[in-house]
């Protein structure tokens with residue numbers, strides 16, 4: 001029972017899994033602790049479960065809350081990313097239930113996207129740097145190709161009847177919570193879209209600002225509304241997510257086993273992103289213009305940020 005678990009954990013946790021629709025827990029892993037830290041941006045969407053996989057601790061967070069009570073635009077994404085970063089996480093594997101925009105991406109297939117088009121509507125808080133501090137981090141490649149390679153190497157762990165892992169794809173992240181119109185769905189297909197969801201952004205942007213290695217793994221649940229089959233609805237998504245859950249669990253196990261290897265230690269610690277945010281922020285707002293409150297919030301993410 002979660003309530004009997006320790007509420008603190010004093011060993012480093014570098015890897016996190018964010019579960020989305022239909023993936024509110026990771027059964028089969030040994031629970032070690034459950035944490036609920038308050039961040040300068042509020043509480044995360046769910047308590048963070050520390051689980052052990054073959055001796056490696058991983059953090060698990062349910063994006064939409066324990067009861068799926070947060071709509072995509074209500075998810076406290078800044079608190080989620082900040083809480084994970086603050087506890088030592090540098091490497092995030094984020095799962096998402098997605099609609100397929102391509103015939104060959106069938107429900108139950110997985111996709112490791114490499115690009116995103118932002119179709120959110122500017123109503124979600126999307127940066128850590130505001131209110132007296134400006135930062136512009138690079139986002140040309142929204143996902144991390146290093147961890148993407150590891151995920152692809154683990155494709156055989158999925159083992160589900162005929163489900164395939166597609167090694168790249170263009171994700172459309174829409175606003176929601178309503179699904180797309182048929183015209184929108186067809187438009188995204190002309191753009192070359194592979195899959196569509198409502199949750200990749202601002203999660204991927206905030207993870208980049210926090211210098212974290214971030215890769216989303218998409219699990220197809222439907223053909224949205226462009227296909228000759230039935231239009232997407234919630235029942236369809238949940239039915240396929242029940243089937244996708246097993247594959248997700250196997251894939252996580254294989255990915256964490258690989259990440260635990262010595263050869264990946266720098267990548268898991270996000271060494272290749274270190275210092276990028278400092279460059280993006282410190283060169284912008286001159287010291288005289290910086291708000292003490294905004295500076296303090298940044299220290300929650302990067303304790304030594306202002307030391308030099």
Ligand SMILES: CSC[C@H]1O[C@H](OP(=O)(O)O)[C@H](O)[C@@H]1O
Nearest residue numbers: 020021072096097197198199237
């Ligand atoms: C219930 S379908 C729409 C919902 O499903 C996806 O959630 P997540 O990405 O968290 O798995 C999609 O993004 C929408 O939030």
Ligand SMILES: Nc1ncnc2[nH]cnc12
Nearest residue numbers: 097098099196197224232
């Ligand atoms: N068709 C769809 N559109 C947006 N998000 C989704 N998540 C699952 N299916 C989806």
